[in-house]
Amino acid sequence: MAVNLAALGEAIDGRGFASAGRLARKPIAAVEQDTILLPPELVRTDGSLDVYDDVLKLFRPTYSKNRPAIQCSGWVGYIPLNDSFALEVSTRVPVGNLERLVGMAVGYTPDILRKYTRQFAHAVDRPASLFDILTDQLLDAFDHVWEGGLMKTYGRVQRVGSAPVGRIMPFQSQWLSAKSGRPVAVSSAFHRSPDFGPNRVLRHAFEKLLARYIGIREDAQRARVLRLRQAVNRLVGVGRPLLSEVSPEAIAGFVHRLPSQHEYYADALMVAQLIIFDIGLSIRGNGGVAILPSILIDMAKVFENYVRRVLADGLREDERIEVKDGNKGGEGGAKLDLFDPIAEGLKNPGVTPDIVIDVEGKTKLVIDAKYKPAPKVPERDDVNQVVLYGARYGAHRVMLLHAGRKAERQPTELCGQVGDFQVYNGMVDLNAEPIETEETNLVEAVRLLL
Known part of the structure; x- marks a missing residue:
């Protein structure tokens, strides 16, 4: 069914979240890890930066060419600096499939700047972590609705x-x-x-969410399920919506007719529409689908979790192979202490490669993910790190897996030998179309090394 994504966007203009979104911030283009010169308007007369206090921690103030500047960190997204300016930080490597990467990054949760809003455009992919954000946003908006009293x-x-x-x-x-x-x-x-259109739409959205979450047994989801049950219970006496009430035009009409004392319904209905029609959000770029708190992505963590998921899924059919996370211990983890044994009284640091691949219980390949383009020869510090991992895990093949691959290069390349260790360059093109083919090629190249 074709969905008119613009209808509600026009209706919410200036209402609920949209009232904060009306701030016309001038965008400053930036790239993660880059140093950005600041416009004079961002510097106060005393030399301090005119930046929101809670946002200042997201980057490092500095000087460049004798001018005030900021050093961007690894965050990607829309970062409001004050009421007049915002940073729009993009990825430092081409990533045409960002929503897919975030969706496959198991265990990763984006950060949310809840006090500051932005417009979001539509996207095809719907990462689970972003779906959790939508769920929480609907529940929070409905709490405000409940505090103000249900419309009747x-x-x-x-x-x-x-x-x-x-x-x-x-x-x-x-x-x-x-x-x-x-x-x-x-x-x-x-x-x-209370049994009329707006409340029926909200109940429909909550019931759809309950159907999604009810079978998930993760501890992190239990609180959401409890809040969803409470929301449905609060809507007792509210029936199922009519077919004519769940069209985007009908929901937009409900928002248009909201009385001033029920502004929070605009927020709740906006998010309910995204859930009812399975509309994904684009992490980058503005649009008119929704106005929500700004979402920030740590691309280094996303890339690490993404490639681990790609390899785990791709190699799962071979029961002899196990893909482990070296950043954690316990089940599915492979974290080790550096020294074995260690001199008495010394603290033993951990060894945490991103990916450890065992075959029949023996480590065959250790991989460290590097969110940067692949050089011809890996950087010396990176080689030192991954060779140490190989020595500790008893794996004679080690790899530095990079984000980016030129067409003429293979997914894995042997760089050379360091003592008993073969050092490989791994590469995955995050801008590939289709990305699934790129993922399959990486899996098959890694399989040949096991």
């Missing part, structure tokens, strides 16, 4: 009995009295009820 509307209710309420219907009363042989009154009156 008057509807005509007809009663039959000996105690009439409202206007008596003489013809119907006389006919039923004659038929039953006793006095019967048919009366009609208007009663206020």
Whole structure:
């Protein structure tokens, strides 16, 4: 079904979140890890930066060419600096499939600047982590709705009995009295009820979310399930929406007609539409689908979790192979102490390669993910690091897996030998179309090394 994504975007203009989104911040283009010169308007007369205090921690103030500047960190996204300016930080390597990467990065959760909003455009992919954000946003908006009181509307209710309420219907009363042989009154009156369009749309969205989360047993989701159940219970007496009430145009109409004291319904209905119609959000670029708090992505963590998921899924069919996370211990983890044994009284640092691949219980390949383009020869510090990993895990093949691959290069290349260790350059083109082919090629190249 084609969905008119612009209808609600026009309706929410200036309402709810949109009232904060009306700040016309001038965008400053930036790239993660780069140093950006600041416009003079961002520097106060005392030399300090005119930047929101809670945002200042996201980058490092510095000087460049004798001018005030900021050193961007690894965050990608829209970062409001003050009411007039915002950083739009893009990735330092071409990533045409960002939503897919975030969706496959198991365990990764984006950061949210809840005080600051931005417009989001539509995207095809719907990462689970972003879906969690939408769920929380709907629940938060509904809490405000509940605090302000559910909207109710008057509807005509007809009663039959000996105690009439409202206007008596003489013809119907006389006919039923004659038929039953006793006095019967048919009366009609208007009663206020929460069972009407906007509330039915919200209940529909909550029930759809419950169906999604109810079977998930992760501890992190239990609180969401409890809040969803509470929201449905608060909407007791509210029925299922009519087909005509769940179109984007109908939801936009509900928002247009909101009374001023029920502004928070705009936020709740906006997010409910995204959930009902399975609309994904584009992490980059502005659009008119929704106005929500700004979402920031740590691309280094996303890339690491993404490639681990790609290899784990691709090699799963071979029961002899196990792909582990060297950043953690316990089940599925492979973290080790550096020294074994260690001199008495010394603290033993951890060894945490991003990916450890075992075959029949023996480590065959250790991989460290590097979110940067692949050089012809890996950087010396990176080689030192991964060779140490190989020595500790007893793996004679080690790899530095980079984000980016030129067409003429293979997914894996042997760089050379360091003692007993073969050092490989691994590469994956995050801008590939289709990205699934690139993922398959990487899996097959890694399989040949095991």
